[in-house]
Amino acid sequence: MKLTIIAGARPNFMKIAPVIHAIEKVQKEGKQISYRLVHTGQHYDKNMSDTFFEELNIPKPDVNLGIGGGSQAEQTAGIMVAFEKELMANPTDLVVVVGDVTSTMACSIVAKKLNTKVAHIEAGIRSWDLTMPEEINRMVTDCLADYYFTTTELAGQNLRNTGVKDDRIFFVGNVMIDTLLANINRLVKPAIFDALSLKEKEYLMLTLHRPANVDEAGKLKTLMTEIVDNVYGLPVIFPIHPRTAKIFSELGIEADNLFIVDPMGYLQFNYMVKHAKAVITDSGGITEETTVMGIPCITLRDNTERPETCTIGTNELIGTNPTAIKPTLEKLFAGSWKKGGIPELWDGKAAERIVELILKLQEYSTEYKGRGMQDQVKL
Structure with missing residues (x-):
């Protein structure tokens, strides 16, 4: 199975890093899965140096589309044009997008127009504030995706309320917390x-x-x-x-x-x-x-x-x-701040669940076509 994983800005790499680590783990176990990491270059970040990738054990992108700045429309158009060429040159089974940046939305549109399935990691979260570009990116992406990996049960309910079927929604936890917990003992005092x-x-x-x-x-x-x-x-x-x-x-x-x-x-x-x-x-x-x-x-x-x-x-x-x-x-x-707790499944294993589900989804699509996905694709 071939995946194309999209990152558009520095925070996206924090989210895809544990997914790639989970892929590499199952590859060593003999599972047939590969990935191509596409950086759209939506945000230029001087801190995206070799040190950044080495520090967090994040692989360098296979390609940087080099889109750069511009208005919302300019960025969206630039990403779509460049990613269409990339995806046509490098076909894939599944485009994986994360979060809510412009690249998330733009690459989802391109993938669907090329009849390629889309999985959205961090799907279903909502602020309900349409003055935020990120909210529009989330809503458009979630209208197009085939598979939805959510951080909370509430995110799943948001999707159900818009008509997404249960068998497309997978509550897996938070990949950003995977990265935090993987590095919590490696933090560096500045x-x-x-x-x-x-x-x-x-x-x-x-x-x-x-x-x-x-x-x-x-x-x-x-x-x-x-x-x-x-x-x-x-x-x-x-x-x-x-x-x-x-x-x-x-x-x-x-x-x-x-x-x-x-x-x-x-x-x-x-x-x-x-x-x-x-x-x-x-x-x-x-x-x-x-x-x-x-x-x-x-x-x-x-x-x-x-x-x-x-x-x-x-x-x-x-x-x-x-x-x-x-x-x-x-x-x-005054010392009266709430103690707080940790949401369900924010345990550092979200990426492992995602990769396991992607493999099962592939198995379902080849072996169980025509039968209920909910019955076949379970952790």
Whole structure:
């Protein structure tokens, strides 16, 4: 069986890495499965160096389509044109897409137009916010996919509500957590930890990049002021996103406890998260990692596609109004933050389940055609 696995941006490689490791494991057991890793080049990342791939034991792509930047339409069109040529030159049995970047949607469209089956890893998650490009990418991809690998039962229910049949939905867990757990004992202390004389549980990590928080200078300045003024003098470490840096540099924000640092590698950043008192963010993926590590997380968003991090985990969704920051931090420092738990099947074995299911799906398609998939394809 041949797979074509799509990655469009750095976080995608975190998600496909355990899938590839699981494929390589079953290959050694004699299973007939192979893969071609396609990087669309949707995001250029200077940190995507040889060191990045070696650090996380991630294979280098077989091809980089080199799409680069542009508007949503330009990127989508560029990816579709380039991937159509790639897929025609290298036919496959199954195109595997992950997450919700533009490449996920664009490659799914191309695959289906070429009559190639599509599997979506991290299917069914929803924020219900159509102002987010990622939400549109998720919805379009899930309209086209043949197989849906979900992180939670809720994601599966979201799919059922749109008419996806049960026998196409497979609750497998979270591949991003596979990567975290595989590397949790390999985290690397960055130089700034000692350079700033940081102490465990006596600093906060901050990440901001979403337009609602960073595009309007006055809003960003108010958010930053509320944060640094209400952490009782503890250091706030802010690895600044390039998007945020452009605006931040014009604000003139200065505080003795605010430290602006360059973006960190995966192992370094998660070391900082693991030892922090709390994380303040507007990211989605970070809320999953803090949940598994048991770190309090404050999310500056009005909605989330990962509600289980709030209902089960350590995350609190407080919106984008700066006035919500002070009472939330007071709750944190009062020691009354919820303990949280870990969602079902976030156990580091999601990729193994996915590969096992893909092999069974292939077996079903060749040996059980015409019979009920639900009866034949089970873990």
